[in-house]
Amino acid sequence: MDDHGSILRSRAERQRQERRKKRLSFRLTLIFTVVTGMSLLLLSGVHLASDSPHTEGKKGRKNTAIALTKHKTIESDQNATKKESHTDEAEKIEVDTDPTSHTVLVNQTHPLPDGYVPPDLVIPDVPFPFRENLPKKQLRREAGEALEQLFAEAEKQGMRLYAQSGYRSYERQKELYAFKGNRAGGAANQVSARPGTSEHQTGLAMDITCSAVGFKLNRSFAQTREGRWVAEHAHQHGFIIRYPEGKEEITGYTYEPWHLRYVGKKMATELKRKNLTLEEYYEVDLQKK
Numbered sequence: 001m002d003d004h005g006s007i008l009r010s011r012a013e014r015q016r017q018e019r020r021k022k023r024l025s026f027r028l029t030l031i032f033t034v035v036t037g038m039s040l041l042l043l044s045g046v047h048l049a050s051d052s053p054h055t056e057g058k059k060g061r062k063n064t065a066i067a068l069t070k071h072k073t074i075e076s077d078q079n080a081t082k083k084e085s086h087t088d089e090a091e092k093i094e095v096d097t098d099p100t101s102h103t104v105l106v107n108q109t110h111p112l113p114d115g116y117v118p119p120d121l122v123i124p125d126v127p128f129p130f131r132e133n134l135p136k137k138q139l140r141r142e143a144g145e146a147l148e149q150l151f152a153e154a155e156k157q158g159m160r161l162y163a164q165s166g167y168r169s170y171e172r173q174k175e176l177y178a179f180k181g182n183r184a185g186g187a188a189n190q191v192s193a194r195p196g197t198s199e200h201q202t203g204l205a206m207d208i209t210c211s212a213v214g215f216k217l218n219r220s221f222a223q224t225r226e227g228r229w230v231a232e233h234a235h236q237h238g239f240i241i242r243y244p245e246g247k248e249e250i251t252g253y254t255y256e257p258w259h260l261r262y263v264g265k266k267m268a269t270e271l272k273r274k275n276l277t278l279e280e281y282y283e284v285d286l287q288k289k
């Protein structure tokens, strides 16, 4: 009985031990599963955090995970700032209103200061269709030299250009405006600038012509060989066709293929490449006051 009893006890003991082992292995499996699951969750959490830069690391996460998230956040914030200031530079160009600047904007809404006279007027060494020594022969020094180069280049290609009208004083513009205003009625603004708003007063504009149009300033100049060549090459010497065809609403002027404005090679080339007027470049809307 004792033996049998001891056998029974030891069998019961073995069974208990086996049940304990099973429970233990079940617990170990459970712990392993939970730990693995949590690790996976944590890892995917880090991944999510790096995907969305503005997600801050949650409390209780490993320090590295938080550090990673914060680093990413700072980095992407810096990128955003960089991008913002870059687009600001590209989009906001301050309007040049310095009358002595070669890139100054002068139009109906941006008049020159009263009594402004350009500081460095010269008479460029180019052909004029008249002999008299009139003030309108003048241009500012840099613009005058550029005009000489443009005309010399045309000459090389077998074309002779003539300078008809450059610098115009405030007083002279006043006379012209009154004269044209009387003839054109209310439309004077479209054909002649109000005193103070003419580019000719800057000493940076020159009206040019050729013999094929009888040295006149009219639209047929655009159809001449000279006119076509100028439209194509003026920018290489720093000039733009200031009042182009199809942009009348933007510039406030009818098409003037003869009116050259000096802005320097860099800006002239950019405006030509992008097909922009000065108003478009400076984002100035004449309709808004």
Ligand SMILES: [Zn+2]
Binding pocket: 200, 205, 206, 207, 258, 259, 260
């Ligand atoms: Zn003109």
